[in-house]
Amino acid sequence: MVQTFTVTTRARVPIEDLFDAALSVDSHVASMAATGERAIAGVTSGVMRLGDSVTWRGRHFGIWFTMTSRITHLDRPNVFVDEQQRGPFKHFRHVHRFEREGELVVMHDTITVASPVFGAFAERLVLVPHLRRLIRDRGEHLAGSLTIRP
Numbered sequence: 001m002v003q004t005f006t007v008t009t010r011a012r013v014p015i016e017d018l019f020d021a022a023l024s025v026d027s028h029v030a031s032m033a034a035t036g037e038r039a040i041a042g043v044t045s046g047v048m049r050l051g052d053s054v055t056w057r058g059r060h061f062g063i064w065f066t067m068t069s070r071i072t073h074l075d076r077p078n079v080f081v082d083e084q085q086r087g088p089f090k091h092f093r094h095v096h097r098f099e100r101e102g103e104l105v106v107m108h109d110t111i112t113v114a115s116p117v118f119g120a121f122a123e124r125l126v127l128v129p130h131l132r133r134l135i136r137d138r139g140e141h142l143a144g145s146l147t148i149r150p
Contacts, residue, residue, distance in 0.1 A: 001114060001123060002091060002112060002113070002114045003112070003113055003114065003123050003124060003127070003128050004110065004111065004112045004113075005110070005111055005128055005131075005132055006108055006109065006110045006111075007108075007109045007111075007132060007135040007136050007139060008106060008107070008108050008109075008139075009106070009107045009109070009136075009139030009140065009142070009143055010101070010104045010105070010106050010107075010143070011104065011105050011107070011142075011143035011146065012103060012104055012105075013105055013143065013146040014105070015077045015098050015099075015100060015105045016076070016077045017146050018077075018098060018105050018107055018142060018143065018146065019076060019077035019078075019080075019096075019098050020047050020077075021142045021145065021146060022080075022096050022098075022107065022142055023047045023048045023049075023071070023080060024046065024047050024048075025039050025043055025044060025045050025046060025047075025048060025054055026045055026046065027141075027142055027145065028056075028138070030141065030145070031137065031138040031141035031142060032058060032134070032138065034137075035058040035059050035060060035134070036058055036059050037056055037057065037058030037059075038056070038057055038058070039054050039055065039056060040055050040056070040057045040066070041054070041055035041068070042054040042055050042068065048071050049071065049074065050071050050072075050073070050074040050080075051070065051071060052070070052071050053068055053069065053070040053071075053085060054068070054069060055067070055068040055086075056068075056069070060130065061130070065087070065088045066086075066087065066088075067084055067086070067087030067088060067089070067092070068084070068085045068086040068087060069082045069083060069084050069085060069087075069092070069094075070082065070083060070085050077098055078097070078098055078099075079095065079096065079097045079098065080096050081093065081094065081095050081096070082094045082096075088115075088116075089113055089114060089115060089116070090114040090115060090116040091112065091113060091114040092111075092112070092113050092114075093111070093112045093113075094109065094110070094111050094112075095108075095109070095110040095112075096108075096109055097110070107139060107142075107143075109135045109138075109139060111131055111132075111135060113127065113128070113131060115127055
């Protein structure tokens with residue numbers, strides 16, 4: 001079954017900076033240090049562009065997973081989408097949407113995921129909370145790593 005959830009991060013940084021940080025392979029690796037996640041193929045450093053793909057390898061639930069995702073839509077600095085091309089999920093789509101809210105930038109990460117192994121109950125009980133926590137921590141890392149400009 002397909003599950004969808006959204007995590008929202010607010011930061012007092014320029015929208016372009018947060019957008020580029022969210023597209024940065026290096027920032028992603030730094031934000032996922034707890035999982036040992038790293039880029040092993042495709043674009044392995046720098047800021048990704050439309051059509052780019054990256055293969056990630058990281059440990060989740062004590063098991064090493066490999067996933068290749070591609071940037072399938074990009075409208076800087078408003079939105080970009082990455083989608084699994086190969087990997088552990090039956091379906092994985094991540095929409096990164098950015099908007100200004102007064103002096104803040106709001107990043108909405110919407111994940112749509114389906115597991116080939118877990119049923120709907122296990123997805124809601126285990127998979128979605130795990131992914132929600134990863135995306136929340138990633139957003140906080142990205143927002144906290146940027147220098148605030150006057």
